[in-house]
Amino acid sequence: MSAPEPTSRVVLAQPLTARAFAPYGDLLAPGEAGREINFGTTQRFDDVARLDVEEQGGRACVALFRTDAQTHRAPYPLRAFERHRLGSQSFIPLGASRCLAVLAGSGDTPDEAAIVAFMIEPGQGVTLRRGVWHHPLITVGAADVLVIERAAASEDCQVMAMTTRVEVRLG
Numbered sequence: 001m002s003a004p005e006p007t008s009r010v011v012l013a014q015p016l017t018a019r020a021f022a023p024y025g026d027l028l029a030p031g032e033a034g035r036e037i038n039f040g041t042t043q044r045f046d047d048v049a050r051l052d053v054e055e056q057g058g059r060a061c062v063a064l065f066r067t068d069a070q071t072h073r074a075p076y077p078l079r080a081f082e083r084h085r086l087g088s089q090s091f092i093p094l095g096a097s098r099c100l101a102v103l104a105g106s107g108d109t110p111d112e113a114a115i116v117a118f119m120i121e122p123g124q125g126v127t128l129r130r131g132v133w134h135h136p137l138i139t140v141g142a143a144d145v146l147v148i149e150r151a152a153a154s155e156d157c158q159v160m161a162m163t164t165r166v167e168v169r170l171g
């Protein structure tokens with residue numbers, strides 16, 4: 001008789017708030033200082049994300065990540081964590097898309113005992129601080145996510161495979 005599959009530890013996705021996300025980065029949020037433009041038809045909020053992309057000659061890159069429902073459905077077994085030591089990375093789900101920020105601290109290696117998962121709802125967005133360990137993008141079903149990150153001549157992405165079995169669930 002084959003041995004039973006080892007069980008995975010479960011991390012539940014939690015609602016995204018500025019306070020809960022503060023150890024990892026910021027939410028995109030219009031400040032108080034909106035100003036009227038375009039003949040008073042529009043309010044403009046500048047710098048709703050604090051980008052950190054110019055280290056060592058880096059520049060901002062705006063990318064579109066498109067996912068499919070087959071590979072992005074709960075429960076999500078985690079595979080690896082990665083970090084970008086020289087720049088921030090922002091994730092803004094487009095339209096009705098929803099995505100997850102799955103994080104494991106900012107130490108020398110991912111802290112798999114302290115994994116947290118935040119649900120990024122339509123209308124929300126996050127900017128991960130440089131060096132924060134995060135799982136490669138996970139979305140809720142098929143999704144389009146705008147990603148703003150540092151681009152440079154050499155890739156800045158350190159990946160470390162999981163050493164324990166952990167899966168994220170949506171509740």
Ligand SMILES: NC(=O)N[C@@H](O)C(=O)O
Pocket residue numbers: 082089134135136137157
């Ligand atoms: N690899 C890549 O382009 N994306 C990752 O950095 C990610 O955080 O999804």
Ligand code: NI
Pocket residue numbers: 082084089134136
């Ligand atoms: Ni990344």
